Amino acid sequence: MLGGIVLLATSCIQGHAPRPRPVLGEAPVQSVYHPDRRDYASFLVAFPDLLEPNYLPFMAHRFERASAQGDALIFCRWSQSQMPIAVHVNLPALDESVLDEFLPVRPEAYVQASIDALAIWERDLDGLVRFVRVETPEQAVLQIRLVGERAPVPVPNRQRLGAAERLVDACRSLGWDPDADRMRVHFELPELVIHLADEAGFLPTSIVRRLVLHELGHALGMRGHSPSPGDVMFPRLGDATGREALSVQDVNSFIALYELPQGAHFGDVPPDGPSPRPAPEPPSGGTQVDMAPYVDARRGFEISVPASWVHIEEPQGVFFSDGPSWDHAVSLRLFVWPAPTIERFMACCAGGLLQGAWFRQSAWIVVGGRRTLQLRLEDAAGERAIEWLVVELGDGRVMMIATESPVGYEAAWRPWFQTCLASLEIWPLGRDEVPVGSVSDPSTSQEGARRWDSSSER
Numbered sequence: 001m002l003g004g005i006v007l008l009a010t011s012c013i014q015g016h017a018p019r020p021r022p023v024l025g026e027a028p029v030q031s032v033y034h035p036d037r038r039d040y041a042s043f044l045v046a047f048p049d050l051l052e053p054n055y056l057p058f059m060a061h062r063f064e065r066a067s068a069q070g071d072a073l074i075f076c077r078w079s080q081s082q083m084p085i086a087v088h089v090n091l092p093a094l095d096e097s098v099l100d101e102f103l104p105v106r107p108e109a110y111v112q113a114s115i116d117a118l119a120i121w122e123r124d125l126d127g128l129v130r131f132v133r134v135e136t137p138e139q140a141v142l143q144i145r146l147v148g149e150r151a152p153v154p155v156p157n158r159q160r161l162g163a164a165e166r167l168v169d170a171c172r173s174l175g176w177d178p179d180a181d182r183m184r185v186h187f188e189l190p191e192l193v194i195h196l197a198d199e200a201g202f203l204p205t206s207i208v209r210r211l212v213l214h215e216l217g218h219a220l221g222m223r224g225h226s227p228s229p230g231d232v233m234f235p236r237l238g239d240a241t242g243r244e245a246l247s248v249q250d251v252n253s254f255i256a257l258y259e260l261p262q263g264a265h266f267g268d269v270p271p272d273g274p275s276p277r278p279a280p281e282p283p284s285g286g287t288q289v290d291m292a293p294y295v296d297a298r299r300g301f302e303i304s305v306p307a308s309w310v311h312i313e314e315p316q317g318v319f320f321s322d323g324p325s326w327d328h329a330v331s332l333r334l335f336v337w338p339a340p341t342i343e344r345f346m347a348c349c350a351g352g353l354l355q356g357a358w359f360r361q362s363a364w365i366v367v368g369g370r371r372t373l374q375l376r377l378e379d380a381a382g383e384r385a386i387e388w389l390v391v392e393l394g395d396g397r398v399m400m401i402a403t404e405s406p407v408g409y410e411a412a413w414r415p416w417f418q419t420c421l422a423s424l425e426i427w428p429l430g431r432d433e434v435p436v437g438s439v440s441d442p443s444t445s446q447e448g449a450r451r452w453d454s455s456s457e458r
């Protein structure tokens with residue numbers, strides 16, 4: 001997945017591996033499912049009005065089936081008869097050995113952060129989910145358990161701050177509906193566990209709000225994670241920690257989950273794995289771009305792309321693709337990063353981004369009067385051609401423009417990218433635009449030491 005080269009750690013892109021089950025003798029070999037746009041296209045035939053962009057396939061729960069069709073991927077969430085969901089949030093006892101007298105924290109503030117997260121889900125999903133707060137754990141269907149201690153570190157440098165307990169068993173099958181292509185299911189998730197401190201001490205309430213927001217996404221029925229770093233349901237706590245709202249893709253995906261029939265059948269995981277992907281094809285038609293540009297006022301740029309392409313916002317910019325963000329033929333990604341020179345950016349930040357890629361060639365060029373480093377690469381599998389333009393903006397920032405296309409078709413797609421880039425306008429850095437902070441590494445900051453959870457790794 002070439003998106004992985006630029007901002008994502010490959011391990012962030014979750015597949016749907018089957019849940020472990022007790023076996024006698026040798027464990028059977030089971031296939032891993034990665035969401036596929038062909039399955040999504042088939043699903044759209046039955047449900048053509050889904051809001052896009054979305055990461056719906058990553059929300060599905062997998063059920064083993066003794067069938068030639070293989071395992072079933074099922075959408076599962078609370079039913080309307082279970083609303084409002086009774087939620088209890090405990091007042092946490094804070095570990096005194098972690099407390100810092102110069103940075104006082106109040107346990108009530110963490111409770112409020114959790115309540116704020118509940119309110120954000122209610123508001124952004126237009127009332128499709130509703131919560132009611134209850135006074136005792138016994139009255140609750142869902143508990144948010146705030147733990148005033150340092151989070152566990154299950155693997156080195158990866159703190160597990162939040163967890164949706166028993167997510168693996170949250171969706172229970174009640175058998176197939178004989179009259180429709182759906183499974184009768186019951187969804188219930190009893191507890192979210194949020195640790196309030198990491199190795200640096202107690203967390204700011206804004207981060208706890210983000211943590212609860214993320215875990216509530218699992219509690220509302222999402223089995224996997226979003227592959228896009230701008231989403232609340234992305235598995236790592238990256239630079240988007242200041243964002244207090246769900247992304248467009250988060251909202252679209254959960255509205256779809258709650259508007260689809262309960263237990264809707266997304267597709268199957270064949271016992272022998274997915275069918276081979278069709279060979280890439282050259283682009284068809286002309287290289288027209290949309291008249292209305294995409295405007296990123298915060299980062300200070302605008303660009304036009306073909307009208308049929310979709311976009312998702314990311315922490316440092318935007319990602320365009322000619323299909324779902326998680327499975328497409330070509331993509332164009334722009335992001336802006338604080339670094340005074342290209343050399344500084346490459347020295348501090350490019351290492352992680354280049355990991356696993358094959359180098360083809362590099363050149364110094366001028367783009368729009370700006371000093372630019374052009375890099376041509378290939379992904380680790382040798383399937384995708386990548387081109388980077390690292391542009392020095394002259395105001396303490398660099399812009400990274402990354403394009404991807406199938407190997408062998410890069411020349412055919414290049415005019416498309418060139419047409420898009422001809423429309424690119426970059427504005428001078430203004431007061432309200434990105435602050436020039438310390439230069440840090442976008443790859444490691446995305447992977448980060450802080451991990452939301454590992455509750456839905458399969």
Ligand SMILES: [Zn+2]
Nearest residue numbers: 235452453456
């Ligand atoms: Zn998660």
